[in-house]
Amino acid sequence: MITGWEWIVMALIIIAILLWGPKKLPELARAVGQARKEFEKAQKESEVFTKPGGLLNETGGTAAASGEDALLKTAKELGISTEGKTKDQISQEIVQKAKEQKK
Numbered sequence: 168m169i170t171g172w173e174w175i176v177m178a179l180i181i182i183a184i185l186l187w188g189p190k191k192l193p194e195l196a197r198a199v200g201q202a203r204k205e206f207e208k209a210q211k212e213s214e215v216f217t218k219p220g221g222l223l224n225e226t227g228g229t230a231a232a233s234g235e236d237a238l239l240k241t242a243k244e245l246g247i248s249t250e251g252k253t254k255d256q257i258s259q260e261i262v263q264k265a266k267e268q269k270k
Contacts, residue, residue, distance in 0.1 A: 169177075187195060235254065242249050242257050245264045249257055 183192060183195065238254060238257055238261070239249055241261055245261060247257065247260045247264060252260075
């Protein structure tokens with residue numbers, strides 16, 4: 168026995184055939200498949216950025232590489248404030264602090 172949602176699917180297929188013709192259906196199906204693939208890819212990428220231990224750094228931005236996380240970690244270990252500073256500024260302060268500690 169055909170249920171309600173099956174009738175809806177059949178009606179959509181018939182409408183698609185009437186609107187676009189049987190020659191356009193493979194192209195339409197291919198486009199829907201590609202859109203679904205892109206959606207799933209974007210969904211997987213967003214999971215990488217949002218799960219614990221992902222690529223989000225402490226300022227809320229995405230880390231381009233794990234080197235940026237190491238830079239922030241090193242700065243905190245040396246007692247250097249990182250708020251409102253660029254990577255270059257933080258790097259320079261780390262170098263200065265290291266030179267001071269060698270003396």
